[in-house]
Amino acid sequence: MNTLIRKSFRPFLNSTIRASCRTFADVNINEKIDKIVKDNKVVVFMKGVPDAPRCGFSNAVVQIMRMHAVPYVSHDVLSDENLRQGIKEYSNWPTIPQVFINGEFVGGCDIMLQMHQSGELVEELKKVGIQSALLTAEQFKKEEKK
Amino acid sequence: MVYTEAYIKEKLAKELDAVHVEVTDESDGCGAKFSAVIVSDKFQGKPLLARHRLVNSVLQEELKTIHAFTQKTLTVEQWKQQ
Numbered sequence: 001m002n003t004l005i006r007k008s009f010r011p012f013l014n015s016t017i018r019a020s021c022r023t024f025a026d027v028n029i030n031e032k033i034d035k036i037v038k039d040n041k042v043v044v045f046m047k048g049v050p051d052a053p054r055c056g057f058s059n060a061v062v063q064i065m066r067m068h069a070v071p072y073v074s075h076d077v078l079s080d081e082n083l084r085q086g087i088k089e090y091s092n093w094p095t096i097p098q099v100f101i102n103g104e105f106v107g108g109c110d111i112m113l114q115m116h117q118s119g120e121l122v123e124e125l126k127k128v129g130i131q132s133a134l135l136t137a138e139q140f141k142k143e144e145k146k
Numbered sequence: 147m148v149y150t151e152a153y154i155k156e157k158l159a160k161e162l163d164a165v166h167v168e169v170t171d172e173s174d175g176c177g178a179k180f181s182a183v184i185v186s187d188k189f190q191g192k193p194l195l196a197r198h199r200l201v202n203s204v205l206q207e208e209l210k211t212i213h214a215f216t217q218k219t220l221t222v223e224q225w226k227q228q
Contacts, residue, residue, distance in 0.1 A: 057214065092199075093199075093202070094202055094206075094209040094210075094215075095209075095214065095215065105195075106195070107194065107195050107198065108198075109216075110198065110216055110217055110218070111194050111195060111198060114194060114218075115194070
């Protein structure tokens with residue numbers, strides 16, 4: 001009788017333990033991401049590294065950052081499967097790359113590209129105390145004309 | 147399930163009351179890479195991120211297998227200006 005009860009309970013117990021372990025892992029990656037995006041003004045989660053992006057969309061974001069000379073921290077999701085899944089859940093966004101400014105999710109490649117074209121990106125960077133290199137170049141030209 | 151241009155176009159048009167939808171399969175047929183232009187007044191007053199989130203929510207299931215999805219989201223007025 002005793003063994004019978006134990007047997008019938010075991011699957012239940014096992015699945016409970018497994019479920020709680022998983023939750024712990026999720027909490028950890030969430031906290032880790034939270035810290036990363038809050039400790040740095042600009043963070044890019046991408047495939048590959050800035051010097052060698054491994055996806056066209058990630059490369060586009062790197063090029064935009066370069067054009068504006070934005071100092072940023074990058075994280076390669078291809079070298080960390082936990083991060084690759086975790087970041088999608090954290091921001092509720094299905095694709096990589098992902099850009100965060102001042103702890104807030106800004107967008108992926110499409111949004112960065114459109115913000116770059118509309119001039120919105122220069123404004124967003126200004127809000128966090130980063131002067132875009134494009135703005136600096138413009139001011140330089142104006143001063144030269146004077 | 148392999149998604150087609152027509153399937154995605156119809157779904158977006160229906161769920162977003164879109165007046166104009168262009169969907170292009172850029173995957174050479176494997177159905178993993180699409181780009182879309184969506185014109186809908188549901189985007190009115192919404193910033194870009196909110197617009198894209200709205201589109202993503204419509205394609206929540208599909209985006210699990212679609213690897214890359216590029217989108218342009220315009221209101222009717224913005225579309226006419228183009």
